[in-house]
Amino acid sequence: MIIPKAAFRNCCKSMATKGLRFGKPSLLLLQTAAEDRLNELFTHANEYTKHAGRKTLSLKDFELAVKLQDDKYLSKVQHICVIQKSVVRKFAKNAGALRVSVIGERWVELVSLCISQYTHRVISHLESSGTVSLDQMIECLIRLEFSKGFTCADCDRSFSTQSGVDRCKSSHAEDDDGDETEEDDDLSERMVRFNTRKNK
Numbered sequence: 109m110i111i112p113k114a115a116f117r118n119c120c121k122s123m124a125t126k127g128l129r130f131g132k133p134s135l136l137l138l139q140t141a142a143e144d145r146l147n148e149l150f151t152h153a154n155e156y157t158k159h160a161g162r163k164t165l166s167l168k169d170f171e172l173a174v175k176l177q178d179d180k181y182l183s184k185v186q187h188i189c190v191i192q193k194s195v196v197r198k199f200a201k202n203a204g205a206l207r208v209s210v211i212g213e214r215w216v217e218l219v220s221l222c223i224s225q226y227t228h229r230v231i232s233h234l235e236s237s238g239t240v241s242l243d244q245m246i247e248c249l250i251r252l253e254f255s256k257g258f259t260c261a262d263c264d265r266s267f268s269t270q271s272g273v274d275r276c277k278s279s280h281a282e283d284d285d286g287d288e289t290e291e292d293d294d295l296s297e298r299m300v301r302f303n304t305r306k307n308k
Contacts, residue, residue, distance in 0.1 A: 109139060109140075109143065110143055110146075110195055110198045110199060110202070111139060111142070111143060111189065111191060111195060111223060112191070112192075112195075113139070115189055115190045115191060116135075116139050116142070116189055116223075116227075117130075117135060118189075118190075119187055119188070119189035119190075119223070119224060119227060120135060120138065120227060120231065122187040123187050123224075123227060123228050123231045124231060125237070126237075127237035127238065128231075128234065128237055128238070128240065129238070129239040129240065130239070130240050131239055131240060131241060131242065133241075133242040133245075134240045134241060134242050134244065134245035137242060137245050137246065137249070138227065138230060138245060138249075141226070141230070141249050142223050142226045142227050142230075145222070145223075145226045146199050146219065146222060146223060146226075147199065147202055147203060149170065149173045149174060149177065149222060150165075150170065150173075150199045150200055150202065150203035150205070151203045151204070152173040152176070153165060153169040153170040153172070153173040153203070154169070154200075154203045154204055154205045156169040156172055156173065157169045157205065163206045163207055164205075164206070164207040164208065164209055165200050165203075165205035165206075165207065165208050165209065166209040167209060167212075167214060167215050167218070170215070170218065170219075171218065174218065174222060185221060185224045185225050185228050187224060187228070188217075188220050188221065188224050189220050189223040189224045189227065190220065191216060191219060191220050191223070192216070193211045193215070193216055195216075195219065196208070196211050196215050196216060196219050197211065199219065229252065230245075230248060230249065230252060233248050233251070233252060234248055262276070262277060262280045
């Protein structure tokens, strides 16, 4: 485990609704899933570093990886998992990064937010009371990971959060408005041509 267990446990407790408790196996599974999520983000970020022809993984690479995974959801997280700079270095090393840029407060804050975001997403899909068993946690993770989260009804694209679906739907609405405008312009031109011929 890369994330300190005590910090992760405290984060989960602060996010849990009243009456919701975690057994050790379920908490360990949730932490493993959260770390897998972080490893995925760091791996994507490292790919962007290589694509740019650099050897040093920078904050902007990680920010891009997070942005492409729907960073608007991060603002909804209130309880943050407290981590140290060493955690960022370990994740970067796991992703195969040769070097990491200077790890400042923003690095630590963003990684903490990503851990908390994923954890919050899982916890929000659990039952509201009782002790979460290992089977319940497995079922929840499978449902979230393999159902691909949320789907846009207009185009069947999948998103990890509802805000991704909302953005997709608004883009469809904008496209539809654009099409209607083009059709209106087309109709106007035809009417002008028709009236011109009629007057002749």
